[in-house]
Amino acid sequence: MSSRRWAVAGNPNVGKTSLFNRLTGARHRVGNHPGVTVETRLGRLQPAGDVDVELVDLPGTYVLTPDSEDERIAYRVVAGRAPECKVDGVLVVVDATNLARNLYFLHQLLELSVPCVVALNMIDAAEQSGLEVDACALARALGCPVVATSAESGRGLEALTRLLAGTQLSAEVESYVGGWRADAPKIRGGLDVEVCLEALATAPGPEKSIDSARGRWLISAAVAGRALEHDSTPAERDALAQLTPEQLQAAARALTIARYVEVDRVVEDLGLVAKVDQGPSFTERLMARSEIIDKVVTHSVAGPLLFCLVMATLFEAMFTWAGPLVDGIGDGMAWLGSGAAAALGEGTLADLVNEGLIAGVGNVLVFVPQIALLFLFLGILEDSGYMARAAFLIDRIMRRAGLSGRSFVPLLSGYGCAIPALMSTRTIPRFRDRLVTMLMVPFMSCSARLPVYALIIAAFFDADRPVWGPFQLGALILLGMYLLSTLTALLVGALYRKVLLPGPTPPFVLEMPPYRWPRPVTVLRHAFDQTMAFIKGAGSIILALTIVLWAALSFPRVDPLTLPAGETAIEHSVAGTLGKALEPVWTPMGQDWRMGIGIIGSFAAREVMVSTLGLVYGIEGVDEDEGPLRDKLSSAVDPATGQPRHTALSGLALMVFFAFAAQCMSTQAALKRETGGWRWPLFSFVSMSAIAYSAALLVFQVGRAMGLG
Amino acid sequence: MRFQSRRGTLAEMGVGDLMGVWAEVLDIAAPEGGVPRAGSQGLDSSSAAFGLRLMEMGLVPGTRVRVVSRAPWGCPLRVELRGYHLSLRKDEAARVRVEWAQASAAVGEAR
Numbered sequence: 074m075s076s077r078r079w080a081v082a083g084n085p086n087v088g089k090t091s092l093f094n095r096l097t098g099a100r101h102r103v104g105n106h107p108g109v110t111v112e113t114r115l116g117r118l119q120p121a122g123d124v125d126v127e128l129v130d131l132p133g134t135y136v137l138t139p140d141s142e143d144e145r146i147a148y149r150v151v152a153g154r155a156p157e158c159k160v161d162g163v164l165v166v167v168d169a170t171n172l173a174r175n176l177y178f179l180h181q182l183l184e185l186s187v188p189c190v191v192a193l194n195m196i197d198a199a200e201q202s203g204l205e206v207d208a209c210a211l212a213r214a215l216g217c218p219v220v221a222t223s224a225e226s227g228r229g230l231e232a233l234t235r236l237l238a239g240t241q242l243s244a245e246v247e248s249y250v251g252g253w254r255a256d257a258p259k260i261r262g263g264l265d266v267e268v269c270l271e272a273l274a275t276a277p278g279p280e281k282s283i284d285s286a287r288g289r290w291l292i293s294a295a296v297a298g299r300a301l302e303h304d305s306t307p308a309e310r311d312a313l314a315q316l317t318p319e320q321l322q323a324a325a326r327a328l329t330i331a332r333y334v335e336v337d338r339v340v341e342d343l344g345l346v347a348k349v350d351q352g353p354s355f356t357e358r359l360m361a362r363s364e365i366i367d368k369v370v371t372h373s374v375a376g377p378l379l380f381c382l383v384m385a386t387l388f389e390a391m392f393t394w395a396g397p398l399v400d401g402i403g404d405g406m407a408w409l410g411s412g413a414a415a416a417l418g419e420g421t422l423a424d425l426v427n428e429g430l431i432a433g434v435g436n437v438l439v440f441v442p443q444i445a446l447l448f449l450f451l452g453i454l455e456d457s458g459y460m461a462r463a464a465f466l467i468d469r470i471m472r473r474a475g476l477s478g479r480s481f482v483p484l485l486s487g488y489g490c491a492i493p494a495l496m497s498t499r500t501i502p503r504f505r506d507r508l509v510t511m512l513m514v515p516f517m518s519c520s521a522r523l524p525v526y527a528l529i530i531a532a533f534f535d536a537d538r539p540v541w542g543p544f545q546l547g548a549l550i551l552l553g554m555y556l557l558s559t560l561t562a563l564l565v566g567a568l569y570r571k572v573l574l575p576g577p578t579p580p581f582v583l584e585m586p587p588y589r590w591p592r593p594v595t596v597l598r599h600a601f602d603q604t605m606a607f608i609k610g611a612g613s614i615i616l617a618l619t620i621v622l623w624a625a626l627s628f629p630r631v632d633p634l635t636l637p638a639g640e641t642a643i644e645h646s647v648a649g650t651l652g653k654a655l656e657p658v659w660t661p662m663g664q665d666w667r668m669g670i671g672i673i674g675s676f677a678a679r680e681v682m683v684s685t686l687g688l689v690y691g692i693e694g695v696d697e698d699e700g701p702l703r704d705k706l707s708s709a710v711d712p713a714t715g716q717p718r719h720t721a722l723s724g725l726a727l728m729v730f731f732a733f734a735a736q737c738m739s740t741q742a743a744l745k746r747e748t749g750g751w752r753w754p755l756f757s758f759v760s761m762s763a764i765a766y767s768a769a770l771l772v773f774q775v776g777r778a779m780g781l782g
Numbered sequence: 783m784r785f786q787s788r789r790g791t792l793a794e795m796g797v798g799d800l801m802g803v804w805a806e807v808l809d810i811a812a813p814e815g816g817v818p819r820a821g822s823q824g825l826d827s828s829s830a831a832f833g834l835r836l837m838e839m840g841l842v843p844g845t846r847v848r849v850v851s852r853a854p855w856g857c858p859l860r861v862e863l864r865g866y867h868l869s870l871r872k873d874e875a876a877r878v879r880v881e882w883a884q885a886s887a888a889v890g891e892a893r
Contacts, residue, residue, distance in 0.1 A: 136835070136838045138838070170865065171864075173864040173865055174840050174865070293834070296830055296834050297834050318830070322830050325834055326834065371851060371860075465860075580874050581858060581874070582839065584866060584867065586866075
């Protein structure tokens with residue numbers, strides 16, 4: 074059985090993902106390419122016929138002179154420069170409602186002589202708005218097959234499937250499709266371009282001479298930014314060095330203009346150019362509804378208000394709606410634990426399985442509902458087109474921090490889990506801006522901090538006391554913590570920008586797509602993929618560390634009966650001894666060695682703090698909703714002074730510590746993957762620990778001096 | 783009624799009664815302070831690389847463009863060109879030199 078592989082490329086917002094989902098059905102997996110920090114989606118064409126056809130979904134890209142990591146990956150694969158992902162051709166998804174810009178991208182591909190098949194997507198939307206695009210005429214003009222498709226209705230999918238599989242096309246399907254043309258369209262740029270191409274072609278060097286297709290790409294890449302560093306050979310760079318920047322820029326401009334001249338000619342030949350005085354243009358009709366909605370969404374006053382409402386709903390979803398699912402998982406793990414205890418009896422092995430393995434898996438699974446819900450919500454916002462408007466609104470604030478509105482979505486994702494958030498920074502073009510955003514992400518209070526906040530608030534504050542109308546103290550403190558972490562993230566980002574990684578503010582050029590109803594399959598798939606990214610990226614590390622922690626808390630073993638009253642077995646373990654030894658560190662921020670053990674434990678996974686504290690206070694099988702731990706914490710008294718060991722102030726200091734401390738080893742691992750080394754994760758860890766400690770210290774000491782605790 | 787051809791930048795087109803008026807792109811202005819070395823700056827809004835990116839997104843000479851709306855407090859702008867909407871900051875839009883026709887009522891002038 075023969076096999077083929079097609080890359081699926083195209084501009085963002087053209088429905089590429091929907092088309093990919095329709096073509097591959099339920100079967101897709103996320104692949105990892107060695108040496109490239111990207112997971113691309115791979116799928117098999119359905120229905121599977123005689124030929125095994127694999128599709129590789131590439132990130133959306135506007136041009137082939139890549140600037141961001143995403144675009145670079147797409148370029149490498151389509152240009153055949155990614156040996157780990159060789160493709161036989163490219164399925165280019167083009168938006169029928171937005172042909173001109175899409176055709177520019179297509180022309181760049183055709184210049185590279187890559188076999189292309191074009192899916193003229195969103196054809197239904199085009200026809201509804203009165204635009205008739207003749208797929209056959211387009212195919213003749215371009216010289217490659219064009220199939221009119223609509224991912225929504227399924228139109229054209231059968232023809233496309235057959236084309237990709239290379240099987241015979243039936244007569245009625247033939248009518249959709251033009252024929253292949255062997256030669257690539259010749260884009261002439263005029264003298265400027267010819268001069269440069271000539272210089273490149275005749276450059277001395279051991280390699281084969283640079284042909285005109287490669288030469289054109291090199292010229293554009295030389296001007297367009299950092300593409301050259303990664304995607305060219307030293308010999309090519311030497312050849313380029315013969316030309317002055319002015320020459321290269323003139324040539325790159327000439328090429329771009331020439332491509333658009335060609336695109337305009339094709340569009341005009343198809344009869345798609347609207348006459349000026351014939352009423353509203355096609356685009357105006359398409360965008361009419363969106364413009365009305367945007368009068369509210371991007372309004373001076375209503376815009377930000379709506380934004381706050383959307384954010385509030387997001388948080389409500391994460392905290393409240395996820396609740397029953399989280400409880401359900403907790404109960405499930407407990408049931409599993411008791412089953413294992415019954416089967417394995419007493420002893421070290423039973424404890425390893427129960428408190429190491431099952432607890433470890435539980436620590437990972439318990440976050441899946443919140444993370445999945447967050448990404449579901451974000452997916453809906455993105456798919457509907459609202460996210461572009463939100464980035465538009467928030468750009469002003471991000472500029473103060475030296476970033477652009479593009480950093481907004483990754484930071485927002487950080488409220489769920491830092492790992493997928495770090496991955497989504499790949500759309501940020503320059504590495505410096507990307508790095509600053511990645512360093513800001515761990516400051517956004519992720520869902521793992523929530524159980525700790527909840528426990529501390531319940532134990533040390535009168536959480537249910539109404540403070541202002543319907544608002545309770547507990548809820549307000551929680552909100553305060555989230556605001557604090559967000560503000561700190563922005564301040565830290567601004568600081569890093571000015572001091573550590575200076576550079577010009579990144580530009581903000583973003584397409585505003587028309588609003589559309591979010592597509593359920595796309596949104597669900599996206600949430601699924603992001604959640605899996607969390608499980609894969611964090612799962613094994615959290616599990617491993619939970620087991621290590623269990624060992625540190627359990628050994629050396631001490632018979633509880635031999636201990637004096639008031640002492641627990643845990644005090645004599647490795648972790649316990651460490652916690653006690655580090656008491657001089659904990660005391661200035663208002664904590665004692667018991668909390669210290671909890672803090673040590675939380676480096677495995679933040680939520681482990683709760684169960685560790687339970688062990689320290691001699692309570693079995695605790696979870697933060699149970700009274701016993703809360704009561705023990707609030708009523709703990711220091712025998713020497715008779716004063717309560719923990720107060721509201723020390724609780725606050727502890728929360729502040731948790732808000733800023735870099736305790737998630739999985740995040741550090743993800744940071745290492747994304748930045749390609751240990752330097753930045755180490756910096757992140759050290760700087761965040763320093764900030765966490767100083768802040769907690771400040772809160773406690775200043776509060777004490779003010780007589781608050 | 784005479785129509786005069788006026789020139790300016792895309793940023794100016796977002797002000798007052800110029801909003802929504804169709805203009806034609808003349809050129810992307812060179813960055814201030816001379817020409818930076820190609821490939822050294824990446825995408826910041828004053829560089830040659832950014833100028834090229836603007837062109838690659840469709841703002842080549844001869845393109846019809848208009849400002850659709852502004853965000854609160856002055857920037858970014860939202861423009862329509864080549865069948866889609868793009869948002870740009872004011873300083874980025876200021877690099878796009880455009881020409882448009884402005885009606886000027888010249889009393890007593892015959893045409």
